[in-house]
Amino acid sequence: MLDDKQPDALPDPLDVWSDEVFDVLLAADIKHVVYVPDSGHARLIERAIAEPSIKATVLTTEEEGIGVLLGAWLGGERGVLLMQSSGAGNCTNTLSLVQSCRFPFLTLVTMRGEWAEFNGWQTPMGKVTGQSLELMDVKAYRVEQSEEAAEVVSAVAESVFCGDLAAAVLLSQRMIGKKEWAK
Amino acid sequence: MGEVNSKSTAQLERRAVVSELLKDRGDLLLVTGLGSPSYDAMAAGDNPANFYLWGAMGSSVTIGLGLALAQPDRPVMVLTGDGELLMGLGALATAGAKQPGNLSIAVLDNERYGETGMQLTHSAQGVDLAGVAAACNFSHTEVIRDLNDVAPFGQRAQATDFGVRLAQIKIKAESPEKVLPSRDGVFITTRFRANLGFATL
Numbered sequence: 001m002l003d004d005k006q007p008d009a010l011p012d013p014l015d016v017w018s019d020e021v022f023d024v025l026l027a028a029d030i031k032h033v034v035y036v037p038d039s040g041h042a043r044l045i046e047r048a049i050a051e052p053s054i055k056a057t058v059l060t061t062e063e064e065g066i067g068v069l070l071g072a073w074l075g076g077e078r079g080v081l082l083m084q085s086s087g088a089g090n091c092t093n094t095l096s097l098v099q100s101c102r103f104p105f106l107t108l109v110t111m112r113g114e115w116a117e118f119n120g121w122q123t124p125m126g127k128v129t130g131q132s133l134e135l136m137d138v139k140a141y142r143v144e145q146s147e148e149a150a151e152v153v154s155a156v157a158e159s160v161f162c163g164d165l166a167a168a169v170l171l172s173q174r175m176i177g178k179k180e181w182a183k
Numbered sequence: 184m185g186e187v188n189s190k191s192t193a194q195l196e197r198r199a200v201v202s203e204l205l206k207d208r209g210d211l212l213l214v215t216g217l218g219s220p221s222y223d224a225m226a227a228g229d230n231p232a233n234f235y236l237w238g239a240m241g242s243s244v245t246i247g248l249g250l251a252l253a254q255p256d257r258p259v260m261v262l263t264g265d266g267e268l269l270m271g272l273g274a275l276a277t278a279g280a281k282q283p284g285n286l287s288i289a290v291l292d293n294e295r296y297g298e299t300g301m302q303l304t305h306s307a308q309g310v311d312l313a314g315v316a317a318a319c320n321f322s323h324t325e326v327i328r329d330l331n332d333v334a335p336f337g338q339r340a341q342a343t344d345f346g347v348r349l350a351q352i353k354i355k356a357e358s359p360e361k362v363l364p365s366r367d368g369v370f371i372t373t374r375f376r377a378n379l380g381f382a383t384l
Contacts, residue, residue, distance in 0.1 A: 032252065055252050057281050060273030067242035067274070071214070071249025074234055074372065076381040079249070097239045100368035 013146055014176060018043035020150035021108070022051075025080060028157040031055060032072045032079025034065040040110030040176035041082045062087030063094035066105070073103040078161060081107040085114075085129040085170070086122060095136035098166045105138065105166040106157055115173040130170055138166045146175050193353035195330055197291050200352055201227050201262065203333040204289055209258070209341060212250055216243040216263025218298040219358070220291055224262055226362040231378035235364040235371055241271030244288060248278050251286040254379070258285050258341050265292040265306040265351075272315065278347050279319030287340035287348040288316070293356045301356055313351040322346025328353050 022044055025033070033048035034057045035041060048056040055072075059065050065081040072079045083091075088109060098105040112119075113126020125132075130140035141156055143149045152169055159165040201223040205213070213233045215221040221235040234250075236243050247261035268275075268290050278286060294307035306312055313324040327333060327350050336350045365371055373383045 032249065034249075057248070057252070057277065060276050063242075064245045064271065064274055064277055067239070067245025067271075068249035068252075068277075070242075070372075071246040071251070072253040073249075074246070074375050074379075075212075075250045075253025076376065076379055077253040094239045094242055097242065097368075100238060101372040102369045103372060 012043075014040070015043050017146040017149040017175075019047065021153050022047045024150050024154045024157065026051070026053070027154070028161060029078055030080050030157075031077040032057065032069060033082060034059055034068045034079060035082035036060075036062050036065075036084065036087050038082070038084040038110045040084070040171060041108070044082060044108070062090045065107075066091060066094045066097055069105065070097050070101060070103050078104065079106075081105075083107060083109055085109055085111045086125045088129045088132050088168070089125050092132060092136055095133075095138060095166075099137055102164070104160045104164075106160045107133075107138070107168045108153065109133075109168050109170045110176055111170055111173040113173070115177055117173065126173075130168070133168045138168050140168045140170055142170045142172060144172045144175060149175075193293070193328065193355055195328070195333075195352065195354045196357065196359075197223050197293070197354045198226055198359055199330060200291065200333050200354060203330060204262070204337045206334065207337065211340065212254060212257050212259045214243055214247040214250065214259070214261045216240075216261070216267035218264060218267065220262045220264050220267070221364055222359075222361045223291070225364040226359075229364060231374045233364070233371075234375050237366055237368065240267055241274070243267055244271055244274035244278060247286055247288070248274070248281065248283065251283040252281070255283065255285055256343055258287070258343055259283075260340050261286070261288045263288070263290060264297065265290055265294060265304050265312060266296045268312060269305055269310075275316050275319040275321075275349075279316070279321055282320070282322075282346050284345055285343035287336075288350070289336065289340075290349065290351045291354050292351050293354050295356045297356070297358060313349060316347075316349040316351075320347075321349050323348040324350070326351045326353065
């Protein structure tokens with residue numbers, strides 16, 4: 001088991017919504033989880049690595065993930081890119097693949113630089129994460145409440161894989177920040 | 184072409200190299216880097232199992248990696264140039280860490296950015312591309328200077344259980360006549376998938 005907590009401990013909120021989202025990804029027939037780590041994605045990454053039906057690939061920089069997902073699509077498989085908001089800026093030119101080759105692109109983005117941020121160096125990119133993705137025709141959805149995460153990812157995944165939409169789900173720092181950024 | 188300052192003495196002709204590399208390709212799936220490697224592959228014969236990159240420079244290795252992971256029983260080759268490889272050098276680390284058994288990379292190294300005026304790349308200035316791949320945990324790396332060594336690398340690329348391979352093939356700085364593949368990315372993608380039995384969307 002991945003969860004090594006005591007049986008009587010309350011589940012970590014991040015683990016709860018992450019597990020729900022992971023089930024959605026499995027249901028959407030996702031075979032590739034490509035990622036640049038972020039603590040907000042820690043549980044999803046852990047689950048992806050442990051899941052035999054998933055190929056989990058760590059990247060050196062986020063735009064690599066767009067190439068890997070296109071290659072996987074050429075080979076008949078679906079995937080998702082997990083990244084932090086700062087990584088969206090690294091992706092701009094490579095996102096031309098999504099338009100030029102018209103392949104289903106889904107990314108889950110954990111936000112920095114927007115809510116109780118203590119590191120101002122995260123703020124410039126955090127302010128324009130959604131805009132930068134939308135500049136390249138990747139529609140950005142936001143999740144503010146952890147209870148909504150699985151529902152939104154499920155709906156967006158359906159639009160991506162059935163409805164010919166390229167999309168990002170931005171997971172708000174307010175939602176994921178409860179545990180992660182206190183120190 | 185004007186004189187450029189390089190110590191390269193490479194004599195291999197790129198079209199001859201690619202022809203040798205692909206002559207017994209079997210069920211090889213091919214991803215080509217933008218620019219001359221795409222023209223070279225097209226000159227060797229268009230094939231629905233070819234994916235020609237026309238943009239997103241630096242993405243050839245990652246596309247090949249994703250394809251190799253999704254099609255583990257098919258040999259996958261990335262055919263690219265030194266400039267395109269350099270733009271996504273981190274992808275060698277990503278491929279080396281992931282270690283698909285069926286991925287090979289052939290780098291046509293003319294030590295130049297051939298599409299933009301033959302400016303020297305890092306490869307002309309002391310950077311050892313095969314050495315980078317070796318340091319990234321590739322199972323096999325080599326520098327090829329003899330045409331007789333090209334076909335054996337093509338055969339080596341047929342194995343689907345060998346880890347990641349890279350050949351840095353030293354070629355002349357020349358610009359043969361352009362043989363252009365389709366520039367329609369949707370067509371190239373759809374044709375590639377259909378050839379593997381997958382639907383368009």
